[in-house]
Amino acid sequence: MMSADKDKAAEEKPAAEKPATKEAETAPPAPKNTKSEPKETETAPPAPKDTKSEPKETETAKPAPKDTKSEPKETETAKPAPKDAKPEPKETKPVAKETKPAAKTDEPELPAFEKGISDKLVEKFGDKVAVKFVKKDRVGIAASRDNVHDVAEFVRDGLGYDHVESVSGVDYPQDKEIEVVYHIGSYTDPSLARQILVLSTRAQREESPIPGNDATKLPSLRDVFYSVEFHEREVFEMLGVYFEGHPDNRRLQRTLR
Amino acid sequence: MTAELPPGLALQKVDERIMTLNVGPQHPGSGHMRLIVQIDGDYIVACDPDPGYVHRGEEKMAEYRNYILNIPHLERPVIHDSCNVLYPYVLGVEELLGIEVTERAKYVRVIASELNRCIYTMYWLAIYGIFLGHSTMFMWPAGDRELLIDLMEKMTGARVTHAHFVPGGVRNDLPANFEDVCLRQVNYFEKRIREYADIFYDNPILISRTRDTGVLSRQDAIRLGTTGSVLRASGVDYDLRKKEPYDVYDELDFHTNVLKEGDSYARSKIPWLDMLESCNIIRQALQKMPKSGSVRVKLKPNPKGKIGSVYKRVESGRGSLGCYIVSDGKPEPYRLKMSVGSFRNLIALPYLLKGEKLGNMPSVYWSLNYWPVEADR
Numbered sequence: 147m148m149s150a151d152k153d154k155a156a157e158e159k160p161a162a163e164k165p166a167t168k169e170a171e172t173a174p175p176a177p178k179n180t181k182s183e184p185k186e187t188e189t190a191p192p193a194p195k196d197t198k199s200e201p202k203e204t205e206t207a208k209p210a211p212k213d214t215k216s217e218p219k220e221t222e223t224a225k226p227a228p229k230d231a232k233p234e235p236k237e238t239k240p241v242a243k244e245t246k247p248a249a250k251t252d253e254p255e256l257p258a259f260e261k262g263i264s265d266k267l268v269e270k271f272g273d274k275v276a277v278k279f280v281k282k283d284r285v286g287i288a289a290s291r292d293n294v295h296d297v298a299e300f301v302r303d304g305l306g307y308d309h310v311e312s313v314s315g316v317d318y319p320q321d322k323e324i325e326v327v328y329h330i331g332s333y334t335d336p337s338l339a340r341q342i343l344v345l346s347t348r349a350q351r352e353e354s355p356i357p358g359n360d361a362t363k364l365p366s367l368r369d370v371f372y373s374v375e376f377h378e379r380e381v382f383e384m385l386g387v388y389f390e391g392h393p394d395n396r397r398l399q400r401t402l403r
Numbered sequence: 404m405t406a407e408l409p410p411g412l413a414l415q416k417v418d419e420r421i422m423t424l425n426v427g428p429q430h431p432g433s434g435h436m437r438l439i440v441q442i443d444g445d446y447i448v449a450c451d452p453d454p455g456y457v458h459r460g461e462e463k464m465a466e467y468r469n470y471i472l473n474i475p476h477l478e479r480p481v482i483h484d485s486c487n488v489l490y491p492y493v494l495g496v497e498e499l500l501g502i503e504v505t506e507r508a509k510y511v512r513v514i515a516s517e518l519n520r521c522i523y524t525m526y527w528l529a530i531y532g533i534f535l536g537h538s539t540m541f542m543w544p545a546g547d548r549e550l551l552i553d554l555m556e557k558m559t560g561a562r563v564t565h566a567h568f569v570p571g572g573v574r575n576d577l578p579a580n581f582e583d584v585c586l587r588q589v590n591y592f593e594k595r596i597r598e599y600a601d602i603f604y605d606n607p608i609l610i611s612r613t614r615d616t617g618v619l620s621r622q623d624a625i626r627l628g629t630t631g632s633v634l635r636a637s638g639v640d641y642d643l644r645k646k647e648p649y650d651v652y653d654e655l656d657f658h659t660n661v662l663k664e665g666d667s668y669a670r671s672k673i674p675w676l677d678m679l680e681s682c683n684i685i686r687q688a689l690q691k692m693p694k695s696g697s698v699r700v701k702l703k704p705n706p707k708g709k710i711g712s713v714y715k716r717v718e719s720g721r722g723s724l725g726c727y728i729v730s731d732g733k734p735e736p737y738r739l740k741m742s743v744g745s746f747r748n749l750i751a752l753p754y755l756l757k758g759e760k761l762g763n764m765p766s767v768y769w770s771l772n773y774w775p776v777e778a779d780r
Contacts, residue, residue: 283647284714309628311716312742314727329714329725329742333625333634333641340647342714373628376750383455 260285263305263343270300278346286344291364294347298328298370306335307343310367313377315385323348324385326364328374349387357386358395366392421448426764428456436775438752438768442761450756452749458779465739469705470496473736475566480743480777482563484523486515487719488777489568491726492739494649494715496570499708499730502700508572509650510692514585515558515567516717517681517688521592522551522563523720524674527772531671532603534765535612540603547595550588557581571700582689593682596675604672613667617755617767620665627751631722631744632677632772636662636669643718655687667763670770674720705734721745721772745778 263285264277274293278286289297301307312329328345332338352360366389367374378389379396389395420443427437437453461480465473477492478485490512497504504512525548532540552562557578559565567574603609619629624637634641642659644652660676662669708730716725722744729738748771755767 279711286712308625311628311630311723311747312714312725312727312740314738314740314742316729316738327727327740329727333639339641342716344712344714371628372626373747373750376746380746 257282259337260341263341266305267297267300270304271297278344283340284342284344286346288346288348291347291349294345295365295367295370297345298330298367301330301343301345302370305343306338307332308334308371309373310371310377311342313374313381315381315387317351317385318348319351321348322351324351324362324387325349326381326387328367328371330371352386355386357382358388360386362386363388363390365390366395368392420444424761428453436778438764440756440761440764445760445762447756447759447761447764450753452752454746454749454775454778456779457776459776461780462739462741465736467735469734470500470570470708470736471702471706473739474569475564477741478564478566480741480780481523481719481721481774483526484519484720485563485565486512486519486568487523487717487724488741489566490516490649490717490719491715491724491741492728493568493570494717495713495726495728496708498713498715499711499728500570500702500706501709502571502702504572504650504700505697506651507693507696508698508700510688511558511573511577511698512568512650513652513655513688514685514692515555515565515573517685518551518555518558519565520720521678521681522548522555524678525551527674527720527769527774528599528671531766531769534769535609537603537606537609540599543595543599543602547592550592550595554581554585554588557584569699570706571702572698574699576698582692586686586689589682589685593679596678599675604675610668612763613671613766613770614664616667616759616763617670617770618664618666619670619751619755621663623754624665624751627754628747629722629751630747631718631720632673633670633748633751634722635660636673637665638663643716643723647716649715649717651688651691654691655684657684657687667766667770670772671766674772707732707734708736716742719744721774721777722748741780743777743780744772745774746780748773749778 257280260280260283264280264287267275267287268277271289271293274289275297276288278288280286287297307330309331310328311331312327314327314329316325316327318325325346325348330343330345332341347364349364350361352362355362362385364387366378368378368389369391375392375394378392379394381387382389382395421441422443424440424442425437426440428435435457437456439451439453440447441449459479461477464476468476473492474489478488481488525544529541529544529548532538532544555565556562558581559567559575619627619633619637621638624634624639629637630641638661640659640661643649644657645659657680660673660680662673708728710730710732712727712729714725714727716723718724723742724744725742727738727740727742728736731737752768752771752773755771756764759767
């Protein structure tokens with residue numbers, strides 16, 4: 147099944163992807179002479195077009211929607227969201243133990259700084275993102291396939307993250323989904339130096355995949371974070387998730403015919 | 404054209420001026436990877452790195468072994484830096500299992516990790532030297548590296564693949580008299596590597612070959628998401644030992660080496676400066692380490708991680724090394740992903756080589772502190 151389209155997927159972009167991969171400003175490697183500006187001006191992949199740049203101010207004080215996944219860490223309790231909390235630098239160790247009367251007695255209180263980050267995202271996107279966990283130095287956000295590009299743009303422009311450390315594909319055969327997890331960090335903002343924002347999204351999983359030519363597709367974040375370029379190619383190679391809008395969407399290793 | 408030959412084996416003429424040249428995957432100048440270089444005369448117009456030749460499926464293997472059995476094979480991507488490769492995995496498993504490590508074990512880990520960083524860097528420096536045609540720079544680091552390898556052998560029992568870090572501490576306590584021997588060796592080692600400045604880093608031939616080649620600006624280093632020495636040679640002060648201190652790094656006094664030039668020379672100098680700083684760290688750690696106490700927390704047999712995910716990262720010899728572990732409550736990880744510095748720095752290679760002379764390719768390539776086996780995992 148992997149070798150079904152080997153001869154054409156080896157060197158070229160898969161044939162069915164013509165509209166998505168339109169002009170890829172310079173073809174394979176990184177452009178050297180566009181030194182100045184990291185942003186490309188190409189438009190987003192077709193899917194998340196609808197919610198472009200609408201700040202969605204309506205749902206402001208909505209608390210973080212609980213994720214349905216049973217994460218033991220999530221303790222989005224009745225605590226009112228301190229959403230405009232200034233990013234106070236670090237020192238956000240989970241303070242001692244909160245003595246709640248109710249069931250969760252041994253859960254530490256959510257770290258305030260990390261909670262501020264997740265609250266900003268929830269304030270901006272409301273129901274479209276789900277907070278998976280908030281723990282020390284790590285904030286986990288899940289977004290749907292349609293919204294992940296917008297969320298990533300906000301993470302870069304609104305929150306100050308600037309590079310992606312890791313893109314991992316996680317296979318969930320029982321859910322018929324493949325999760326792609328971006329670990330996003332920041333070099334430029336000192337208050338975010340130890341923070342990692344874990345942005346995850348899910349693609350449909352095929353029983354008999356034809357890599358690049360089936361429904362396992364996600365919008366590429368390459369135009370938001372340049373650093374995902376090789377990582378997304380690796381996920382395509384390993385798990386067959388095709389990233390629409392990636393300008394150099396080959397498999398990572400070239401195959402000999 | 405030569406359609407019947409595999410594309411990797413044929414010299415393809417693209418047009419009148421541009422020629423495609425395959426460097427590797429078995430050419431020693433490229434390590435175990437292939438660089439597909441398009442040259443116009445002597446100048447590189449495009450470079451397409453082709454990693455994956457030594458892919459070992461470490462991440463997939465990890466899904467079939469429990470948290471303890473994963474230790475020996477996960478250090479294989481960089482056997483010279485095996486303690487640092489295991490470090491984020493061990494930290495992650497400790498968080499999943501809810502283990503707190505003893506103070507002495509943390510210090511032993513820091514010492515082992517810094518020794519390993521030096522061992523790796525010496526190996527890298529030897530290769531860097533020989534590919535610039537400087538064979539003394541191959542002999543000296545390869546020889547001086549043995550000082551620290553002997554130390555690691557005393558400490559762990561193995562010369563390179565130590566498998567020394569385990570969830571809950573380290574495998575064995577230090578041997579008797581280790582502190583004295585370590586201090587003596589490290590002092591001598593530091594004296595030795597200071598001499599490298601005379602023969603290598605102040606050498607006008609080296610400077611003329613590496614200065615102003617492959618310049619990576621600060622902005623681009625951030626944008627491309629580079630890490631480690633590549634990032635710090637471009638003027639970004641980011642070292643995880645400082646920024647997100649793990650174990651006892653927050654109790655030690657050291658500084659981060661940052662250079663502003665962003666060229667091959669700066670990239671090759673940062674690891675050497677880091678080694679000098681490592682000697683400083685080791686001496687402090689030897690002094691501050693509790694003289695006795697347990698170095699390993701006893702685990703239950705076949706321990707099960709709690710459900711959830713964890714992402715831990717450390718500063719390895721090649722930059723930030725992260726380990727993302729997804730656990731579904733079984734004794735094995737559900738998914739394990741290593742985010743390695745080599746792979747993250749690889750994206751800079753086509754960017755840096757564009758417009759360089761072909762003869763500068765080795766100096767740019769090896770200055771990225773790139774380890775092909777780690778990048779492939």
